[in-house]
Amino acid sequence: MDAHPLNALFNPKAIAIFGASVTSSSVGALTYANLLEGGFRGKIYPVNPKHDLLGEVTCYKRAVDLPDGVDLAVIATPARVVPAILRDLGEAGIKHAIVLSAGFGEGANKDDRRGKALEAEAIAAARKYGIRFMGPNCVGLTRPWLGLNASFLRTQAPKGRLALVSQSGALLSAIADWAGPHHSGFSAMVSLGNSVNIDFGDVVEFLATDPKTEAILLYVEGVRDAPAFLSALRHAARLKPVIVVKSGRHAVSAKAAHTHTGALIGSDAVFDAAIERVGAVRADTLGQLFAAAEILANSKKANGKRLCIVTNGGGAGVLAADRAADLGLELPPLSDTTKEALDKILPPFWSHANPVDILGDATPDAYGAAVKAAVEDPNNDGVLVLLTPQAMTDNTAVARAVVDTLPKRRKKPVLTCWMGESTVTEARRLLSENGVPDFITPERAVEGFSYLAKHHRNRQLALEMPRALPPEAQPDYDGARMIIEGALSEGRKMLSDMESKALLRAFHVPVNMTIEAADPQAALVSAETLGFPIAMKINSPDVSHKTDVGGVKINIAHATSVKRAFHEIVANTRRALPEATIHGVTVEPMARLSQTRELVVGASRDPVFGPTILFGAGGTMVEVMRDNAVALPPLNSVLANRLINRTRVAKALDQFRDYAPADRAAIVDVLKRVSKIVSELPEVLSLDINPLMAGPDGVIAVDARIEVARPPASDGVYDHMAIHPYPRHLMHQTYLTDGTPLMIRPIRTDDADHVQDFTRNLSEEARLMRFMGQVNELSPDMLMQFTQLDYRREMALVAMAELEGREVQVGVARYVINPDERTCEFAIVVSDRIQHQGLGTKLMKGLFHAAGQHGLEVIEGSVLKKNTPMLRLMKELGFTQRPDPDDRELVIVERWL
Structure with missing residues (x-):
């Protein structure tokens, strides 16, 4: 296979810097200085039509004047000349560039028409000549292993095994400044800027197989191409840990959907579901990103979530244990072999449990032996060593004992936390220099281990892919599409109640039979046909939530009540929504399941990640309770069960009081079939089953609402999906x-x-x-x-x-x-x-x-x-x-x- 298309960008042999200068404080001058001082062994050619020489170095006028062999151009010129430079690069056969220049309608200038026009020109020039460029409006790229600093960062990043990809140049600068004192190094630091050509997916794809990179950190402000982004993350996370921080966690969709589901799903919940699904791990704060960098710089993968804590202070151990419980980590019991080993070296009053409290007067030898025993214990997947600086404790000697105890080839991560400040500085330096991650607080240390544990868990989830249904369970795809086509041909976006339930039945979702009645007499005939008791609901394409307008009557037990209920439902709706189009009512039998729980199952279309699936507690208070979880389709049984377990209502599905357990397998089946609907029918924009009644004898969809639209004619079979389903x-x-x-x-x-x-x-x-x-x-x-x-x-x-x-x-x-x-x-x-x-x-x-x-x-x-x-x-x-x-x-x- 040929080299990766971005190989020349990340591993160039000769670089041209456009806008180079030595006499100013411009971006071009600083970037040129960084290139010269970084230790890059390849050729560096300055390009600036204003100069013949920069110092004693020849300065070139244009790209076509450059010698052969240039494979990367770094552009630090005014935005107005960037498109012309890209065209010149194309004529010169230079296929890779980094555009540092700003002025393309970003930030506060988003409405700058001239800037957006320049951006469009740059994109068109790159497309014409097959150029891949990073930026514009970026800080640049560093590859410390190559001595390549094609950026205007003020701090040279040390070399190491972490790669950082960021849409924020300021964050890149902060982490570069942080890295040295914390003994963390980087294989690459990448600033994407506006990412109009090279995006996250492209860079992560390269880093996934980069031999110098062992872990990847991402700072994300927005995603342009969700399928490429998630596919690249899934590929990378199979091979190495990927940690993601996203800003704007509390932003919600600006446009509410017609269904409960659309109101419940926020963009951040969808992003969480997407990251988890592909095997990456999300950190919520910049501090957590630093914690992730600390442990990933020095630790291999963890094979689970079991943590053993060794401490000389009970309070510190409790703090760590509390945080572990918050994060869903386990503190497993010690093996009998470990207890026997510790009994021989520790005072009789040690804790005999996990956390392993070896008492405040523990010597360096006791620490070393305890850590050795914990590392060798098969019951855990990682070890956290805590130290509280007490009067009799030699902090640095303990650190040396821990370092000397650890095997050179560690099979599990070992983290440390020397609490305090002035008396533990030397000990922390010793630990960090020897590749042992060191944290200031027990809580941050536990968070560090949690990233490794989450990576292991999410990596397993990323391997879950649904299979095709057996022939006898195959949906009636043609029938479902004909229902949708019928509505669209009439200019409708909302399916009627009967159409919605018919579509669900085509996918073998159990539904409550519904009959439409245009007048009171038709309602009476429908009620007698179905059998009492019945429920009656307003039939209107303009009413999303029928209960809110008094458009529902339930438990109607006699024929004499049907006509009166019809008139009341219609009157209530007209009073609440005078402009609504009313087609009468729908009549359906009351659900005959016993011991039921009211659930909601829905689907909505996220503007970035496409279809999403929601599960949670249903009923009329669904938006108030907000007990729900979100996942990306396609779903299989494992993923559906995991979605259910992330809600509080999941406990109500088990046996409680005199209620028998609900038929969980039937609920899982509904989730899988809703997943199939949105995967196979790109016309479905949103879907709402509320309530889905679930009891010991099965489930039934009592109310359903589906919104549809024609997909773009240019879309392929699964172009609407962020994660490709089984084809x-x-x-x-x-x-x-x-x-x-x-x-x-x-x-x-x-x-x-x-x-x-x-x-x-x-x-x-x-x-x-x-x-x-x-x-x-x-x-x-x-x-x-x-x-x-x-x-x-x-x-x-x-x-x-x-x-x-x-x-x-x-x-x-x-x-x-x-x-x-x-x-x-x-x-x-x-x-x-x-x-x-x-x-x-x-x-x-x-x-x-x-x-x-x-x-x-x-x-x-x-x-x-x-x-x-x-x-x-x-x-x-x-x-x-x-x-x-x-x-x-x-x-x-x-x-x-």
Whole structure:
């Protein structure tokens, strides 16, 4: 695979600085000085038409005058000349730039038409010449490992293993100043500025595989491309911790939706759900970001949330334990082996529990032995060492004992907190210099560990992807679309009650039967048809919340009450909303479930992240109680249960008093089906089921409201989704030439056993051709890589056949999209049991179809020269072939799509 498209930006060999100067305090002068003083070993060329020389260095007039080999331009000129400079870069063949210049309609000048016009010109010039640029209005980029400081930061950041990406230049400056005294270093510091060309997704994508980066910190003010952002974060979080801070936590959508759900979901709750879903971890404050940087700079991943605390002060241990409980961390009991070891070295009055209180007069040797025992205890995933400076405590000697005790290759994180200030300064310096994260307070230390624990938890959640429903549970997609089309053809955005429930029924959501009645007589006939008791509700497209206008009557038990109820409902609504269009009432039977709980299930369209799913306590006081949680679709059972558990009403679903447990599986099923609705029907903007009655015998949707609109004609199948759902549209039933039924479908997370069996049963020659080496069995990591896909960046199609009475995988073809987002690399292997039956051709044509829907232009791969059958298949499918210049045993095959 070719180098990442941003490789020349992050690892340049020659740089041109436009607006360079040595005689002023301008951005160009400061940036040029930083480039010269940073230790960069490549060439640096100043460009400024006002100068022939800068000192004794030749200064160039324009990009076209530069020597060959420049791969990065840093632009620090007035905004008005930036578009022209980008065009010059294009003519000179320079494909990467950092635009430090401001004046493009940002900040207080958002309505600056001239600035926005310049921004549009810059974007157009970059698009025309294929230039990728960072900014404008950014502080720049530093790569301390390269001695590259292409920024106007006043402080040189030390080198290390953290990468920081920020939309705020001021924050970047503050952290650069903070890093040195705290022994934290950076692999990269990136200022995105207005991010009109290079955005978070692009940078995180590069950093995910950057060998110098072990953890990524993000400061986010806004997200432009949610699918790219989340896909990149999911990729990166699989490989290394990603911590995100977002400003504007209490901003809410400016436009309220027509449903309860729209009023309940705030943009910050959606952002939280998105970050958690892709495996990253969110920090709420700048202080927490510093805590995250402190621990990530020196610690590896944690494998869980179990923390052991070692302390010489009971109070400090309690403070840490309280904060751990706040954050959902566990303080597990000590193992018997650990207790026995500590009994031999500690006074008899030590706590014999976690926190491990080794008492105020603990010696350095006692500290060292206690920490060693805690680190070796299999019951925990990390150790926090606390010290309160007491009269008999040698703070620095204890720090030395802890450092000497720790193994060079730590399998779990060890954090420290030497409380106080003046008497512990030397001890803290000693800890930090030896790579031991040190915190000022117990609470901040526990927060630091929580980031590692959350990363482990969220990384597991990111692997959860829904599978396709079995055939008998498949929704009636065509029927649902016809209902929506009927409303849209009449110019309506809101489905009627009957239409809303019909759409839910098409997706197998249990609903309460509803009949529309235009007059009192029709209402009476409907009531008799359904059977008493009944409920009657106003039927009006202009009424969102019927109870608020007196438009609901329930428990109507007799025919004599029906006509009176009709007139009262209509009169109440006209009095409350004189302009409302009224079509009569709806009549429905009272829900016949017993011991029910009132819930709300909804969906709304976030302007950034698209469809969101809400669950919580329902009923008429839903907005007042605000007991709800939000998740991003698609959902499976694990994710749906997690969504439920984040609410208080979840406890009411269990047995309490004389109430039997509600049918939780039925609630989960409704959540999954609502997720399917918004995933498969981009026309659905919002959906509200309130209440969803849930009892021991099942669930029923009593009231439903759905808002629809036509999606943009340019959208692809799942372009409205931030997280790509299972691509069921790529499932294809076909047959082998001998008549054996064959299902070709995208791979699922639960295919791991099929994939492992398939690999084991390949012949030695087939394994060699596929893996280009001897692979007899796939490791757990390889199985995860092969089955747990982000369908937005890769695809794998498996061929499943029923052989000898069971479903067997007989072939697989996959591609991974290259970072240029226009080409992909493929691989294919067919079972030795299914040869010469056209399976390879079927799988490759399926890949062509999927790649075409991704908008890819070229599919390419590497084939062993001696794999004659595969090369023959490639020729039949229209691939060109050429020798691999780096490996004479390989042939590169390529096909335009």
